[in-house]
Amino acid sequence: MNKNLNNVYDALVIGAGFSGLYQLHRLRDDLGLKVAVIEKGADVGGTWYWNRYPGARCDSESQGYAYFFSRKLHENWQWSERYPGHNEIRKYLNYVTDSLNLRKDIFFNKTVSKCSFSEDAKLWEIQTENGDARYCKWLITAVGCLSAANVPNIQGLSRFEGQWYHTGKWPHYDIDFKGLRVGQIGTGSTGIQAAPEIAKTCEHLTVFQRTPNYSIPARNSEWDALYTDWVRSHYEELKALVRSTPNGHPFRISNNLTMEVSEAERQKMFEAAWSDGGLRFRGVFLDLLTSQTANSAAADFIKSKIRQKVTDPATADILTNIDHPYAAKRPPIDTHYFETFNKDHVTLVDLQADPIAEIVQNGITLESGTHHELDVIVFATGYDAMTGPLLNLNIETAKASLKSYWGGGPRNYLGLAIPGFPNLFTITGPGSPSVLSNMPVSIEQHVDWITECIAHCLETGCTSIEAQEQSAEIWTDHVRETADATLLPKVKHSWYLGANIPGKPRVFMPYAGGLNIYRKICDNIAEEGYKGFDLISDKTHVISKPLDFKPSEGFMFGV
Numbered sequence: 001m002n003k004n005l006n007n008v009y010d011a012l013v014i015g016a017g018f019s020g021l022y023q024l025h026r027l028r029d030d031l032g033l034k035v036a037v038i039e040k041g042a043d044v045g046g047t048w049y050w051n052r053y054p055g056a057r058c059d060s061e062s063q064g065y066a067y068f069f070s071r072k073l074h075e076n077w078q079w080s081e082r083y084p085g086h087n088e089i090r091k092y093l094n095y096v097t098d099s100l101n102l103r104k105d106i107f108f109n110k111t112v113s114k115c116s117f118s119e120d121a122k123l124w125e126i127q128t129e130n131g132d133a134r135y136c137k138w139l140i141t142a143v144g145c146l147s148a149a150n151v152p153n154i155q156g157l158s159r160f161e162g163q164w165y166h167t168g169k170w171p172h173y174d175i176d177f178k179g180l181r182v183g184q185i186g187t188g189s190t191g192i193q194a195a196p197e198i199a200k201t202c203e204h205l206t207v208f209q210r211t212p213n214y215s216i217p218a219r220n221s222e223w224d225a226l227y228t229d230w231v232r233s234h235y236e237e238l239k240a241l242v243r244s245t246p247n248g249h250p251f252r253i254s255n256n257l258t259m260e261v262s263e264a265e266r267q268k269m270f271e272a273a274w275s276d277g278g279l280r281f282r283g284v285f286l287d288l289l290t291s292q293t294a295n296s297a298a299a300d301f302i303k304s305k306i307r308q309k310v311t312d313p314a315t316a317d318i319l320t321n322i323d324h325p326y327a328a329k330r331p332p333i334d335t336h337y338f339e340t341f342n343k344d345h346v347t348l349v350d351l352q353a354d355p356i357a358e359i360v361q362n363g364i365t366l367e368s369g370t371h372h373e374l375d376v377i378v379f380a381t382g383y384d385a386m387t388g389p390l391l392n393l394n395i396e397t398a399k400a401s402l403k404s405y406w407g408g409g410p411r412n413y414l415g416l417a418i419p420g421f422p423n424l425f426t427i428t429g430p431g432s433p434s435v436l437s438n439m440p441v442s443i444e445q446h447v448d449w450i451t452e453c454i455a456h457c458l459e460t461g462c463t464s465i466e467a468q469e470q471s472a473e474i475w476t477d478h479v480r481e482t483a484d485a486t487l488l489p490k491v492k493h494s495w496y497l498g499a500n501i502p503g504k505p506r507v508f509m510p511y512a513g514g515l516n517i518y519r520k521i522c523d524n525i526a527e528e529g530y531k532g533f534d535l536i537s538d539k540t541h542v543i544s545k546p547l548d549f550k551p552s553e554g555f556m557f558g559v
């Protein structure tokens with residue numbers, strides 16, 4: 001190790017998105033630690049630094065998609081629309097960065113290539129691709145859940161003579177689609193946002209759909225001054241609301257059960273939720289994700305709406321041939337997605353009927369031999385979600401690598417600590433509510449918990465904290481049992497399950513028990529002296545308590 005005082009830190013944080021920025025602030029400004037952030041991109045933003053595709057916009061409503069730790073930050077910021085667009089989110093994160101003077105402690109343009117723990121020095125060594133090394137006692141990953149882009153291995157891509165892009169690694173300049181024939185592969189949340197925007201200017205858009213998807217109208221709109229004032233002056237109420245809901249969103253989920261109201265009432269409630277638009281639709285009944293009957297009622301309602309929007313019945317058939325329960329895959333919301341297929345220059349290709357055979361120089365050929373000539377291919381094909389960004393860091397100790405430890409799927413404690421990997425914390429890791437919730441709210445909860453945990457270690461002279469193997473086993477079982485009590489795992493191709501990546505173990509990754517319940521579990525564990533962790537002092541005295549956490553029966557799926 002070539003250590004000198006300059007490159008040894010109390011803590012290093014990987015990633016300068018919502019998580020990394022707040023973690024830097026808390027450790028540096030509240031605990032007074034020497035901290036730095038290592039970031040791959042050239043600026044702050046994390047996921048939003050890379051996601052700049054046409055139509056890229058957050059599905060969370062703006063009034064809840066922000067930090068709530070600072071009243072001042074809240075009151076001096078103003079969102080302009082119901083859902084924040086990618087440019088505005090980057091502006092917001094730059095505003096936070098500058099307000100808190102964070103930039104000076106961020107190393108940009110540095111991709112972490114390896115994180116190895118030295119048992120002797122009790123330090124993590126963080127190497128970057130350009131050959132730098134930095135050292136720290138506490139290592140915190142803030143790499144996001146959706147940052148490892150998945151470009152499917154379709155034969156022939158290297159032969160394609162046009163341009164191709166992945167939505168999650170979009171160029172930092174506007175692409176002019178005028179006069180171009182564009183093929184878009186993928187109809188998840190991203191593809192559903194991108195297609196209507198690309199269709200606005202291109203000569204022809206061909207959407208290659210493998211699995212049809214439900215989508216609810218987003219009903220985005222500009223905020224008026226009255227609402228902006230209301231949001232700015234209702235900091236405490238909004239903060240209390242997002243911290244109390246199971247999904248961290250600024251709206252309550254109804255307690256009504258779908259089949260306990262009359263058919264007429266049910267349709268009326270679906271209609272009202274459809275008019276409200278967005279992820280709120282998911283909250284119209286309590287049991288949409290736990291009762292197949294309830295879910296089918298919602299699914300039928302949405303399918304009937306899609307049929308009303310799409311003028312060609314054959315196209316409507318392909319769009320509504322949906323094989324999974326509503327919201328069991330991440331439920332998209334859209335702005336004129338289905339209406340886009342009514343345009344003469346937009347074609348839908350059903351890959352279930354005729355899969356892609358190969359990509360050739362001038363387009364995509366299907367197994368039937370049908371050929372689609374293309375100038376541009378847009379891969380809206382998602383991510384190696386949740387585990388991908390963590391495994392890409394090549395985290396290892398002398399005894400194990402994370403890749404081998406997670407060979408059968410992620411195993412950890414509370415989604416934030418992994419047995420065998422001391423002093424390592426994973427913000428919004430698999431096994432935490434993360435992607436089932438409104439991310440900034442989950443992020444704040446994790447960062448606060450990690451900060452308090454490190455503060456506790458510093459106060460008590462503990463030099464090392466590590467999750468116990470048994471705790472990880474109990475927690476991982478609980479994550480699975482909680483998901484199994486819902487319709488969430490009943491999907492063929494879902495990135496929640498890792499099923500979108502060939503060879504990835506099929507394990508339901510996020511915690512579906514609800515952010516509010518999860519928060520209580522984490523708080524209880526901290527209050528009871530970090531139950532389930534081994535805390536080791538300089539004299540290697542283990543002061544941990546065994547975990548007696550019993551999985552609760554309560555669960556609540558976010559959106």
Ligand code: NA7
Pocket residue numbers: 146152153185186187188189190191208209210211330351380381382383435493494495500
């Ligand atoms: P998703 O939700 O993983 O969607 C990816 C889409 O790409 C989905 O329609 C996939 O079909 C399709 N896909 C993936 N691989 C292929 C291949 N090989 N051939 C054809 N089609 C393919 O990613 P998004 O970026 O839309 O959304 C990710 C999250 O970002 C989103 O949920 C929000 O939380 C924000 P499939 O369904 O697998 O059949």
